[in-house]
Amino acid sequence: MNNAIYVMWLREVKRFIRSKSRIVGSLGQPILFLVALGYGLGPVFQKAGQGNYLEFIAPGIIGMAIIFSAIFNGMQVIWDRQFGFLKETMVAPVSRLAIMFGRTIGGATVASAQGVLVLFIAVLAGFRVASWTGILPAVIIMLLIALLFSALGIMVASLLKDMQGFQLIMNFLIMPLFFLSGALFPLNSAPSALLLVARFDPLSYGVDALRYFLIGTSTFSLTLDVGVLLGVSALFLALGSYFFSIIEI
């Protein structure tokens, strides 16, 4: 069982490390957001008395890189179905729970690695981390966010037969989760309706916890952030492994 988790994890990591185009490609969008929004809206944000916008959105962009990467890694299940490899794992004499779990933590590892890369790029772009001791806990938060959305990705992919629903997932799941999470705007000053919606978005808590450790400000309490991340991860892992275990080919 442990062996199966390990080999499935290793597979995800190997595939990521070997695919240079994927690493570079996945960084394009976060860099664009950092530069265009960070520098572009910076002066406006400053005038509104909210401080440095680049500092503010950097944790949000890290969250964005993680959620995109994690959900796509989960959705790799659909590609594996298409290219046949899924069958190989589905007839193997190890529990599907182990396969699902290995894939999830593999995808989460890759997504958090991308989060760390974005953090590094943000620092190059002028982002100043409030305190260096916050880095390690921030990386742990990244792992938690990645785990949550990796499990969600696998859950969604288990329910889909092919890529037909891909645009649907992109426009009605990933984009709303990102835009409504407070990654790009402060929740404190948001209209109450928007704040209410954001409260139902698990990414809000992830980004909030990242801000807590990286820039020292937050909307919710850290306990609430971590509690929600852990709770929702557990829920998605349970649902994801259920739907994964009943896949028919």
Added chain:
Amino acid sequence: MANIIEVRNLTKKFDDTAVVNDISFSVEEGGIFAFLGPNGAGKSTTIKMLTTLLRPTSGTISINGFNPVVDPDAARHSFGIVFQDPSLDEDLTALENLQLHGALYSVPKNTLAKRIAELLALVELADRKNDFIRDFSGGMKRRLEIARGLLHHPKIIFLDEPTLGLDPQTRNHLWNYVRKLNADEGITVFFTTHYMEEASQIARHIAIIDNGTIIAQGTSADLQKETGTASLEEAFLKLTGNVIRDESGSSLDRMRTHGRRWGRR
């Protein structure tokens, strides 16, 4: 000898159409069983049900004493399978694909290394073991797939058209190896093929399925006698007719086309 595979009144319906309709058969332990039929007859669907990939609509299956629906993990421990269509990880090397399989099937480390070397030699891919699967030709993938299916020595091995697209040399090697495994280790072999002479030479028991029902069973000689023909091929044609069958494109086929257009990732 006891039966290692028992199938009773097995039916699978997709949207009310029975693809497999009330079939029953058994395979004795240590036997070599050929499951023949025209395209779309229900062979692959039956194999999917036997190997826990599909749940039957009705009927019972026993694989090495386990019901794949009730106890899939125990059933999976009992068999190995070479699928009809590709199931390798294109982004890993040949060796990595084999190692991953070995880990999933808990093959002990030293046995694994020895068997990998032996099987790579058998399918003549030893010098390509560190190459990525995406650079392999169709035939090479097929050969590697076979090597992988034989890597752990299961009690039952399912081979779904294993020799499709292979040259006669490799086919010959493959069947010799399968016969050796069957003789030395008593592994039960369940295979499908469109090459009737293969089925005739290798299988000790044959079942012919058409339109979801088993229309004849017995040894090659039985089937020839029954139909008054001189070869299994003639018997097969007499039983199933001369009409060419069409398989409807599955959602998977449609997705493959889609995926090609879309580009990967």
